[in-house]
Amino acid sequence: MQLTEIFTESNTTILLLFLTPVIASILVTIFRQKRISEIVTVSSAFLILLQAFFIISRIINDKTMSAFGNTFYVDSLGAIILLPISLVGFVSALYSVNYMGRQFDNGMVDLKHITRYYQGFNVFLLAMLVVPIANNLGILWITVEATTLISVLLIMLYFKQNAIEAAWKYLIIATVGLSFALIGTTFFYYANINAGTSVDAMNWTEMIHNSKLFDPNLVKIAFVFILIGYGTKAGLAPMHTWLPDAHSEAPTPVSALLSGVLLNCALYGILRFHIISSYSIGSAFSSQLLIILAIISVGIAAASIYFQKDMKRMLAYSSVEHMGLVSLGIGFGGLLGIYGAILQIINHAIAKPMMFFVSGTISQKYETKAMSKITGIIKTMPITGALFLVGGLALVGMPPFNIFLSEFMILGSGFKSGQFLATSLVILFLIVTFAVFLRHLIRMVFGKPYTEMKTNEMGNLAVIPIVILGALVFILGVYVPEQLQTLVHDASTIVSQGGSP
Amino acid sequence: MISNLILFQVIVSLFLGGAMLSLLSRSGKFARSMIFVPSMAGSALTILFSIDVLAGKPLSWAIPNMIPFFNFEILVDGVSAFFMLIIGIVSFAVSLYSMGYSKEYEITKRISAFGFLFNIFILSMFLVVGSNNGFFFLVFWELMSLASFFLVIYDHEKEGNLKSGITYLVMTHFGTFFIVVSFLLGYVQTGNFSFDSLRNSSSSFPFLIKNLMFVFAFLGFGTKAGMVPLHTWLPQAHPSAPSNVSSLMSAVMIKIGIYGLVRTVLDFTGFGASPDYSWWGLLMVAAGSASALIGVLYAVIERDIKRALAFSSIENIGIILVGFGLSIVFASYHLVSLSVLALVASMYHTINHAVFKGLLFMGAGSVVYATHTKNIEDLGGVIKYMPWTALLFLIGAVSIAGLPPFNGFVSEWLTLQAILSSSQIPSTVLQISIAFASLPFALTMGIAAATFVKLFGITFLSRARSKHVLNIKEVPRNMIAGMSILAAVCILLGVIPFLGISLISTAFHLSSQPSSPFDAITLQNTAGTSFANLSMPVVLIILSAMAVAIFGFIRVIGGKTTKTICGTWDCGFGSLNERMECTATSLSQPIRAVFRVFFKPHNETNKEFFGQTNQYLVKTIKFNSVTKNIFEENLYQPIVNSTLFVLDRIHKIQTGKVNSYLLYILITAVLLLLFVRLNH
Amino acid sequence: MSGYVEIAIGVIQALVIVALAPLITGMMRKTKAKTQKRTGFGIFQPYCDIIKLLHKDEVVSDQSSWIFRFSPWVNFVAIGAAAFFIPVFLSNSPFGLVGDLLLVIGLFGLARFFTMLSGLDVASTFGGLGSGREMMISALLEPALFLSIFLVALTYGGTNLSTLVGAASDSPLLPHPQLIFAAIAMFIIILGETGRLPFDNPATHLELTMVHEAMILEYSGKSLALMEWSQSIKQMILFALIVNIFIPWGISSSISVSELGIGFLAFVAKISMFAIFVAWFETSVAKWRLFRIPDLIAIAIASLMIGIVFYFL
Amino acid sequence: METIQPDILTISAAILLIATFGVVARRGFLDWLNAYRLQSVVLAGVTGIVGYVTGIWEIYIAAALTLVIKSVIIPKVLTYVTRRLEIEFKMETNPYVSLRTAVIISAFLVALSYFLIQQIPLKSDPVASTYLPVSVALFLIGLFVIVSRRAALSQVVGLLIIENGLFLFTLVLTHGVSLLIEMGIFADILVGIVISSILLFRISQTFDSLDIGKLENLRDD
Incomplete structure (x- = not known):
């Protein structure tokens, strides 16, 4: 192979995208300095953001892009996932500076932990970046599994009792769950082989190309395995059980990544196989399963939020709800439903990290995560408190914030597709969620502070990331830029029409 | 001549500007001007704008592609303009009033958040009424709820305000979901969310869909309007809010619910003039009568002045609903002129209620401003210190009690006439049921008067009952001015009903229009002779002639009067004090005893x-x-409890044992695989 | 030209009511005295009372406000204005175009509203008591009254009093059996509205039984005169209504001196008879306990409901 | 494609299952480890058979790796870890499901996997039709072991069984997709084992026990 062949434009783009976090983690390992690690990580995350924007803008124009032969393949659907990864990655890196800095100052962590944290952060980012770009569905599985392992390390960073427990549960459940996904993937591969493909039969492009020839029974059984496998990782009930533990015990920036991005990556896996399956045997089968799991998810989330005592656990359950809504939208189908679902992926990835950041700031200020002890945020931290309200209202689907838009589309598609019972049930759950979530939220923001506290924010770097996301939460609620519209539209066409954008 | 699109944009930007300015403002007199002058200007322009639209220039405007699938569409037609006029009038008065009222808040907290929300609140109501797309309608609708929610809990330090705020927001969200369902049903039929397409094709919807759309819209908008039994948020939220906000909420916001209902029935649900639809109207009449009676029954025993006013809002919404429901019933039987009468009655009451309830809440606010208590048992004798407030409150009270020559009388007269005309419906069952439905309605009127006797009497008259009333003084001039505007409108609409009726008939494109201010409102019976007439200007003339005559007569016969001021007769025991006078509780005791069931x-x-x-x-x-409170105890509490019980059962699956978690996965997998296998 | 005559007659009808009202009160008092084996005052005594009171000075409570001084005037003006809409001896009043039965009720309501307020205004123990009782009674009477209007309006085609009385005088009573129920109810309502036994005892000064008297207890001089007089006018109006609706014999339907004369005489005769009947009836019943009054009103309402069903079936 | 005696296939499959039941039926940690070692050796043999049948030489590498990593390194690592743990009882004292019941349920799971696999069109490939149900059974039994046991160590062993099932499954169905992916899967699993060993340390340090029943602080009530 000639060097010029390797360094084509697309190859270079992808290579640089991967190299950035690799170099960053190497630098962090070499220097082992807090300040340097921070600067390196933030700038690498920023570079990733820029590159991701570059790739996405190319996707908007060219629709697809492949690199290193057929190994890496980005289409609009991948770009949709790439967007939150890079965005949340950057914002989390920015937030980490303040958050981990404070933990360091408080003596919660030492330099060794800080270094380990930033190493892990960069590798985590790298693993997630591969997910939407990999053409090979085996690699997709490997990277998703890799994210589990890295995030387990990040969760048990402090070796606190609860963190260890959460990490253990997360490790066991996610590993077991993902093994289902591997079986499913293998089944699909086998179907592809049986259909006559010999080269690169694991590749998405090949699979979708041949999917009409797949054996229906094989596809059905395979999709069940996929759904359970990636569904576990995506937090669909009743496989979601690890999620509240892991998300609440991780360091806040990691929670944001776990919740805002990693869930979407797993869902992306389901989405890919859903496309194959519906292209092969019609969408009815996989949609049915998705809708069932979605309803259970939304219902369980609604039921659980009421009883939460821990702020971050509550947010984790809200993630379960949102993942349920996304799969609901996909299950309902139709352009509107899928559009809504994909928009919901993005919206969730903006609103949920925002809320995690806010909750991190709050728990640092109040030195607890217990909601009963956190009251009167609007008094003690006016800006953070207001943003907490904005984020919370966005999470429960209040206009004019972004999640309302996507939820509305999803519910609309539910009616459109004739699933009146399912939609009504979900509406009922949404109302319950609204009520119970709000009860916690309002009490925390407006209640009387338990102790006298100084009115001050927790530093600029704690506020800026939240403000960035808060602004997006509002803007995307009333205005969706044309480029994003194109992108989401292309992606939903991929989903609804099976591959060809 | 400015095009009304520019006017519209100017209004929107004025309110937005007001919101932004207030975020920038610091405390001080200047801050209040920064907040309320833009909203006053905006409200004034809203009045102008709606008059402009009513003069025959509807506004239609759209920004496509702001959001996928949903276009930002504005359509201001007569109906919208009518409600915009209400918004404009009331919010102008309230803004003026707030210049003085919000002074109180400067001491305790920053006013900027208040100003922001206040402006956004008015703006969102304005935009809800103007929206022509389901999605944006809902966005503005919820923005309205949200802004009002934050205004309700603006005094969140006070006990119970948070709870009532949450109740409010949850209930209103519940209602919104009903509206969402209604819109979605329409969407399934038309394929988009534009109101235009609903309007064009709704008449061809299946009958079932129409009915479902109506029922859901009715429940949704009814929640916002405060219809029984979905009213429980209202008596909690309105008293918790600062009084200027309660004034806006009660006078305007709940009317937006009525607006939604009117829109739904007139435009969206493809209402057809066929007896099949008469049950819509009957449902409304039933809900309306129930609301009216239950609202007023709670109002009359209430001791919190603002809660009493809130309950009275429920009552008045009931009256509006009865009128509107009758209009639907008549229309479904092709009784066009009667339908027009009932519609005019209900819309007349809508605007009237906006005016006098705004006035009354402001009056209550002034009392609270001066005395710092809402409990009327602690008040009394306020009239001696605050004569202007008392006078204006009295005008409001007489108006809302439906007494001539004020505006409440006119609309209640029209509603009663509509009820009386129900005998023309060619269905005996309907005739008798409406006749009997008028019974609670009439009871309402009587108790409403009693309510306001109590509210005014206990608050303003007789001796001060506690130290709250000592050392109070009249409220600032701008507050008086704000109230005076609405009081003037009360009198104007009472004495010259021509104004209101021609406004409504222009707005709704009704066939019959009165021609001159002095024409009597004339209704004819089936025989063609006069069924009933009312000419308020002449009534006023008669009243004044009577007053002049009797005054002259007494002057001539009786001569000059000398008055002796003396203590109230105390049966000779001496030292009557405030503990011996009648309290609110004892005043309403007979009624409480009669309705003890x-x-x-x-x-x-x-x-x-x-x-x-x-x-x-x-x-x-x-x-x-x-x-x-039988609704709380017998309806809401059981629902909440059983929901919580179910939730409790469900959430227990998070046991903390990793084994059980994996078991769920195993079971799910096995079940799904068996499902696939058995379908093989 | 005839327009002016009509208006003049209309005004005269109102003046008749205003002027004759105390006379009716006097007649009723006399009847009661007679039935109680007392001599009683002359039937013109109420006029003397009013003139006497008009010349007296007023004693005003130091706790009262302008509402207290204002409300007698409102009372008189509202009730006096209501008199304009009542057909007395001519069925077709020009003021029928101005207002109808509901307006009359509204004006009564206005008067009562201020009376109740003035009861509260003086901070005495009695006033509030009276107002509270009045609140209850009036609130309950309202639906009964409305239903009776409903029934009458259905039967005669309008709430416009001219139409109503005109139609009544044209048609015999028999084809409208529902009117019997209306008449029974109306009678009960009028007892309540005018504060007669068994609702209220106009002659009492015992706190246990006072309703109307309790509210006007503090009035003296001109104010008291106005209050008493307007109460008489209200009573007269209600009597006139019931006699002209249910026994419209003799009322003239055209403007001619002879017919008007007959009409006037017939009216005076009818209303005197009715007043005497009411007074006689009053002596034969005792004051009911306050919380039994709703039962009485319930009877009226039930009777009206039966009437309505009768009408529609 | 070479042919092979069906007996060999059947017998190797049976030994695999028996080795798996060894884990289900015993309660001592070292017994499990031995059973696992046996299972891995058989697995390596099966891999060799598959390599022989398909004639793909890369599979022999996989077989060798299996032999080395699974039957030598991983048991060694785990033995090392358990030695380091200062816990007295290294056995399953109080499982959620009694051993007798567990064996019966496992038998059901084997039946279930045969039942499920019938649905898949295997094109009369003897290797696949023999080993595929076994691999699914391994997978399900491994999962069941984790579900029914409360010792952290036995959960790790359960994971290992699952992983063996997976390995066999992918091997049989794909005949070694590509070495890269196979290696990736291997690496993932190895890292997983390392991380779980670290966690085992931490759990025993923090909770003074390897009883999973103690890890119940994070729950909703």
């Missing part, structure tokens, strides 16, 4: 004797009377 009053008397054995020498006696 409904109130379930629980009286408790604790006596303390001088000696243990002697039952005749009472040292102290304490009396406590509690009434139950």
Whole structure:
């Protein structure tokens, strides 16, 4: 192979995208300095953001892009996932500076932990970046599994009792769950082989190309395995059980990544196989399963939020709800439903990290995560408190914030597709969620502070990331830029029409 | 001549500007101007704008592609303009009033958040009424709820305000979901969310869909309007809010619910003039009568001045609904002129209620501003210190009690005439049921008057009952001015009903229009002779002639009067004090006793004797009377409890054992695989 | 030209009511005295009372406000204005175009509103008591009254009093059996509205039984005169209504001196008879306990409901 | 494609299952480890058979790796870890499901996997039709072991069984997709084992026990 062949434009783009976090983690390992690690990580995350924007803008124009032969393949659907990864990655890196800095100052962590944290952060980012770009569905599985392992390390960073427990549960459940996904993937591969493909039969492009020839029974059984496998990782009930533990015990920036991005990556896996399956045997089968799991998810989330005592656990359950809504939208189908679902992926990835950041700031200020002890945020931290309200209202689907838009589309598609019972049930759950979530939220923001506290924010770097996301939460609620519209539209066409954008 | 699109944009930017300015403002007199001058200007322009639209220039405007699938569409037609006019008038008065009222808040907290929300609140109501797309309608609708919610909990330090705020937001969200369902049903039929397409094709929807759309819209908008039994948020939220906000909420916001209902029925649901649809109207009449009666029954025993006003809002919404429901019933039987009469009645009452309830809440606010208490048992004698407030409150009270020559009388007269005309419906069952439905309605009127006798009498008249009333003084001039505007409108609409009726008939494109201000409102019976007439200007003339005559007569016969000021007759015992006068509770005691089935009053008397054995020498006696809220206890509490019970069961699956978690996965996998296998 | 005559007659009808009202009160008092084996005052005594009171000075409570001084005037003006809409001896009043039965009720309501307020205004123990009782009674009477209007309006085609009385005088009573129920109810309502036994005892000064008297207890001089007089006018109006609706014999339907004369005489005769009947009836019943009054009103309402069903079936 | 005696296939499959039941039926940690070692050796043999049948030489590498990593390194690592743990009882004292019941349920799971696999069109490939049900059974039994046991160590062993099932499954169905992916899967699993060993340390340090029943602080009530 000639060097010029390797360094084509697309190859270079992808290579640089991967190299950035690799170099960053190497630098962090070499220097082992807090300040340097921070600067390196933030700038690498920023570079990733820029590159991701570059790739996405190319996707908007060219629709697809492949690199290193057929190994890496980005289409609009991948770009949709790439967007939150890079965005949340950057914002989390920015937030980490303040958050981990404070933990360091408080003596919660030492330099060794800080270094380990930033190493892990960069590798985590790298693993997630591969997910939407990999053409090979085996690699997709490997990277998703890799994210589990890295995030387990990040969760048990402090070796606190609860963190260890959460990490253990997360490790066991996610590993077991993902093994289902591997079986499913293998089944699909086998179907592809049986259909006559010999080269690169694991590749998405090949699979979708041949999917009409797949054996229906094989596809059905395979999709069940996929759904359970990636569904576990995506937090669909009743496989979601690890999620509240892991998300609440991780360091806040990691929670944001776990919740805002990693869930979407797993869902992306389901989405890919859903496309194959519906292209092969019609969408009815996989949609049915998705809708069932979605309803259970939304219902369980609604039921659980009421009883939460821990702020971050509550947010984790809200993630379960949102993942349920996304799969609901996909299950309902139709352009509107899928559009809504994909928009919901993005919206969730903006609103949920925002809320995690806010909750991190709050728990640092109040030195607890217990909601009963956190009251009167609007008094003690006016800006953070207001943003907490904005984020919370966005999470429960209040206009004019972004999640309302996507939820509305999803519910609309539910009616459109004739699933009146399912939609009504979900509406009922949404109302319950609204009520119970709000009860916690309002009490925390407006209640009387338990102790006298100084009115001050927790530093600029704690506020800026939240403000960035808060602004997006509002803007995307009333205005969706044309480029994003194109992108989401292309992606939903991929989903609804099976591959060809 | 400015095009009305520019006017519209100017209004929107004025309110937005007001919101932004108030975020920038710091405390001080200047801050209040920064907040309320833009909203006043915006409201004034809103009045102009709606008049412009009513003069025959509807506005239609759209920004496509702002959001996928949903276009930002604005359509201001007569109906919208009518409600915009209400918004404009009331918010102008309230803004003016707030210049003085919000001074109180400067001491305790920053006013900027208040100003922001205040402007956004008015703006969102304005935009809801103008929206022509389901999605944006809902966005503005919820923005309105949200802004009002934050305004309700603006005094969140006070006990119970948070709870009532949450109740409000949850209930209103619940309602919104009903509206969402209604819109979605329409969407399934038309394929998009534009109101235009609903309007164009709704008449061809299946009958079932139309009915479902109506029922859901009715429940949704009814929640916002405060219809029984979805009203429970209202008496909690309105008293919690600062009074200027309660004024806006009660006077305007709940009318937006009526607006939604009117829109739904007139435009969206493809209402057809066929007896099949008469049950819509009957449902409304039933809900309306129930709301009216239950609202007023709670109002009359209430001791919190703002809560009483809130309950009275429920009552008035009931009256509006009765009128509107009758209009639907008549229309479904092709009784066009009667339908017009009922519609005019209900819309007339809509605008009237906006005006006098705005006035009354502002009046109550002034009392609270001066005395810092909402409990009328602690008030009394306020009229001596605050004569202007008292006068204006009295005008509001007389208007809302439906007494001539004020505006409440006109709309209630029209509503009653509509009820009386129900005999023309060619269905005996309907005739009799409407006749009987008028019974609670008439009861409402009587109790409403009693309510306001009590509210005004106990608050303003007789002796001060507590130290709250000592050292109070009249409220600032801008507050008086704000109230005066609405009081003037009350009188104007009462004396010259021509104004209101021609406004409504222009707005709704009704066939019959009055021609001159002095024309009597004339209704004809089936025989073609006069069924009823009303000419308020002449009534005023007669009243004044009578006044002049009797004054002259008494002057001539009786001569000059000399007055002697003396203590109230005390049966010779001396030293009457405030503890001996009638309280609000004792005043309403007869009514409470008569309706004890409904109130379930629980009286408790604790006596303390001088000696243990002697039952005749009472040292102290304490009396406590509690009434139950049957809706809270018999409807809402069970629902909430059973929901929580179910939630509790469900959430227990998070056991903490990793084994059980994996078991779920195993079971799910096995079930799904078996499902696939067995379908093989 | 005839327009002016009509208006003049209309005004005269109102003046008749205003002027004759105390006379009716006097007649009723006399009847009661007679039935109680007392001599009683002359039937013109109420006029003397009013003139006497008009010349007296007023004693005003130091706790009262302008509402207290204002409300007698409102009372008189509202009730006096209501008199304009009542057909007395001519069925077709020009003021029928101005207002109808509901307006009359509204004006009564206005008067009552201020009376109740003035009861509260003086901070005495009695006033509030009276107002509270009045609140209850009036609130309950309202639906009964409305239903009776409903029934009458259905039967005669309008709430416009001219139409109503005109139609009544044209048609015999028999084809409208529902009117019997209306008449029974109306009678009960009028007892309540005018504060007669068994609702209220106009002659009492005992706190246990006072309703109307309790509210006007503090009035003296001109104010008291106005209050008493307007109460008489209200009573007269209600009597006139019931006699002209249910026994419209003799009322003239055209403007001619002879017919008007007959009409006037017939009216005076009818209303005197009715007043005497009411007074006689009053002596034969005792004051009911306050909380039994709703039962009485319930009877009226039930009777009206039966009437309505009768009408529609 | 070479042919092979069906007996060999059947017998190797049976030994695999028996080895798996060894884990289900015993309660001592070292017994499990031995059973696992046996299972891995058989697995390596099966891999060799598959390599022989398909004639793909890369599979022999996989077989060798299996032999080395699974039957030598991983048991060694785990033995090392358990030695380091200062816990007295290294056995399953109080499982959620008694051993007798567990064996019966496992038998059901084997039946279930045969039942499920019938649905898949295997094109009369003897290797696949023999080993595929076994691999699914391994997978399900491994999962069941984790579900029914409360010792952290036995959960790790359960994971290992699952992983063996997976390995066999992918091997049989794909005949070694590509070495890269196979290696990736291997690496993932190895890292997983390392991380779980670290966690085992931490759990025993923090909770003074390897009883999973103690890890119940994070729950909703």
